[in-house]
Amino acid sequence: MNRIILSLYSLLMWVAQPFLRGKLARRSLQEPGYGEAVQERFGHYSQPEEAQADLVWVHAVSLGETRTAALLVKALRAEHPGLRILLTSGTATGRAEGESLLREGDIHIWQPWDSAAAVARFFDHFKPRLGLLMETEVWPNLVAAAGARAVPLVLVNGRLSEKSLRKALAISPLSYPAFGALAAVYAQTGDDAKRFRQLGVDVAGVFGNLKFDARPDMDQQATGKAWRQALARQVVMFASSREGEEGAFFKEISATAQQRRATPAIDVIAADIFPPKFLIVPRHPQRFDEVQALAEQHGLRVSRRSGWAAGPADSEEAMSADVWLGDSLGEMALYYALSDVALLGGSFEPLGGQNLIEAAACGCPVVMGLHTFNFTEAADLAEAAGAARRVADMPEAVHTSLVLLARPDAHQAAVAASFAFTAGNRGATQKTLAALRPLLRR
Structure with a gap:
């Protein structure tokens, strides 16, 4: 049954691609960033394939998540000086902010649209060895494609509001397998952990909010x-x-x-x-x-x-x-x-x-x-x-x-x-x- 539901979801995401392109075109009139490298969202990349890239993928959808990711990336680099980051963004403001996180050898692209073909091309092109998803970003095809390639995904600084939980429970045939396939979930709070457990998640830790570690400029x-x-x-x-x-x-x-x-x-x-x-x-x-x-x-x-x-x-x-x-x-x-x-x-x-x-x-x-x-x-x-x-x-x-x-x-x-x-x-x-x-x- 879950395979059938995922197939129907994948079909819907494929059918929705022209509408996404139209939305991006309209948004780019006010925020030109949305008109940049649109093909990346559908798994088509100008960067050469990195067969032995040894990349750690960090996904930060928007501005707030990107600033939070910066704290973790800085700590990771201090402990692993040669670390190469594959950073994905979902919004124009997040993408602009993400540029400040990059070092030589890093790669920065749009997050792939959650169609089966786009996420397959993403993983096959960049071959990350680990994925760190900031706060809330769990997509069914993305998780399924990572599992098929044995790429562990971790939800970092995880939060799940009551509203988001209700939405996830309403589509449980999609959300249960997606959350359940994560390698680990690190929740912000005890209440977040309780809500994640309602989705069948074995929460690996409750660590607090990374944002508290930020030092304002x-x-x-x-x-x-x-x-x-x-x-x-x-x-x-x-x-x-x-x-x-x-x-x-x-x-x-x-x-x-x-x-x-x-x-x-x-x-x-x-x-x-x-x-x-x-x-x-x-x-x-x-x-x-x-x-x-x-x-x-x-x-x-x-x-x-x-x-x-x-x-x-x-x-x-x-x-x-x-x-x-x-x-x-x-x-x-x-x-x-x-x-x-x-x-x-x-x-x-x-x-x-x-x-x-x-x-x-x-x-x-x-x-x-x-x-x-x-x-x-x-x-x-x-x-x-x-x-x-x-x-x-x-x-x-x-x-x-x-x-x-x-x-x-x-x-x-x-x-x-x-x-x-x-x-x-x-x-x-x-x-x-x-x-x-x-x-x-x-």
Whole structure:
């Protein structure tokens, strides 16, 4: 029965290829990266075959997973200096970030589409000796092709939300064999491990989240802190905002902005604090122009990070604007260091939230909504530690942020709790490295 289901799935993935090509063509109009090397997605490669390449394959689908993979790759290289990496990416931002991981002899390509022919060509061309899948990426044909070639696959920093578990259980004839064929699963949390076991997985270890071992860019943090000091103003940031959330945010701050123009010394939400500056950093770069247009529809004046020659304090446009738009990539450490408190994108609509660990590592307290199911344990731990506050909706989020800024003692306690939260949860990289040693020696 499982063979029949897999064959039907393979047929569906083959039939879907023209639709994928069309989707990539449309995406490339906004993000040109999606138009690069499209044939790689279907198992056609320009790189020469590496019969004795001895490659270790690392798959990091998107930007967050790629940054997490960088921690593990760095540790692997330190222990195995001659290691060659085959890195696969699924998104344009992940692919761009992945370039920084590469060393001489490494290979970087798109992940193969999960059709039987594409994944077969992938394995036969590159012949990796081990595959490390970051966090969530388990595809039926990919796993089946690896098993047929005796290539062990390990799910590293594995996470499985309740929503993802329900989806996997709904297609159990595909998901059970795929997860069950993995050589090992290293889960982030005990709850993740329980959910993996519901799919028949023998979890090899619960090591914590690799993201806690990331050290935010020190130069960016220094720049952000210098900018904040020059401002002599407090900054409220909406970090990694998602479509459907920004309108509510702009609605909350637009009334404040209009009142402040009339009476600059008064803040209508919290009249006893100096009016802060508001910063928004959208999750997806292709939406920068869209988010600016939305802010302007709410009557807000916008200043973009790309327009600042130096910091915002040196820009007359920035200082007179109602909202700043962080329209750059790879500068989250700068934005968190510039900010006094951050609203967590993806948590004010049922989108699962975003990673709050980098904010905490930069000493930026977080205010989050009810929807953090993609990062349940990290969010709960942060809340328990005092590094994050949970609220019901966007109006309460903005109000809570302003109240926190109005209470210096409470704010400083939240900053200290943020640093302690990240420091107390480090160590997953070394645990993962130790678990991988037997597989790397094979």
